[in-house]
Amino acid sequence: MDNNEQGIVLTDEQKKKRRSRSIAIAIVLAALVLLFYLVTIVKLGPDIMNRPL
């Protein structure tokens, strides 16, 4: 089976690097979630509980 049929086959080194990149992306995404949560609190401030029903 040649490379075309198998698709792209990653070497062990490439797999290792992909894993570290994936972890970095996960950390960045988690930090963004936290950031948007924090900014929501900051922007709403004390009014967070003051919503008309």
Place this chain on the structure above:
Amino acid sequence: MSLAERQDLMDHSSTVWNGGEGSVSDYVALLKPRVMSLVIFTAFVGMMLAPGSIHPVLGTVAILCIAIGAGASGALNMWYDADIDEVMSRTAKRPIPAGKITPEEAFAFGMTLSIGSVLTLGLLVNWFAGAFLAFTIAFYVVIYTIWLKRSTPQNIVIGGAAGAFPPMVGWASVTGGVSLESFVLFLIIFMWTPPHFWALALFKKGDYETAGVPMLPVVAGETNTRHQILIYSILLAPIGVAPYFMGYASLFYGVSSGFLGLAFVAMAADIWRKREGDVARKACLRLFKFSIFYLFMLFALLLGESLVAGI
């Protein structure tokens, strides 16, 4: 023709995929962390000097977005300039010429961060600052990197504007607009950039010649470059003192920036006088190093005063 353009002309079906080699640190290197640190510093000073206040969390978000936007411009610059980078000694080890990241990966990374940083700044801080950041990134990548860098010896002068915008973006994050005071911060960096880079270009002339980049010493000659370094330095010195005359810096800043400006002009005059051999090289290197100290000191003094005034 840049590497990016050459790749566009290639038949994609016959190209072999050689991506996936980049580590996290290679991607960090694409962001030009040293340039980024200067951008963070100047944007922070712009933010601190601006009238009014910003919530510390929103201020941190603004600095983060400006820093990521600057990093994204760096990545897009490396995507387009990979052909130049591979022939210059200073840049040959960058991730793309070193074969660790493909130009396509760098482009995708740069575009993702550009759009992400602009949208985040717009959504969380204000849309004027977001639009200004988008303009800054576009200016650096399209006007400077793609258009001017390869076509005119004035590339540094106009391209330097992109590096001078961050304090204005920082200021805009607080006020939602621009003002004469923030424009002066822009002018300081704008006038500082040509003598800073031309001093470097004078002793790295061979590199730019090999790469075919029309830097001033290559195109107009070393004498002309020495004239221009002196002229820009003479123009820069009074602009450096302007924050004092405009009333948003103290007399201490006025006197300090005046002396620093005089030292800058004296070193530029030294370059103008010493034209041959090792002494000429040393004079260029001295101004190059001092120019970094000069800019840092001006902004550090402004920052220090705004912090003291805030207590």
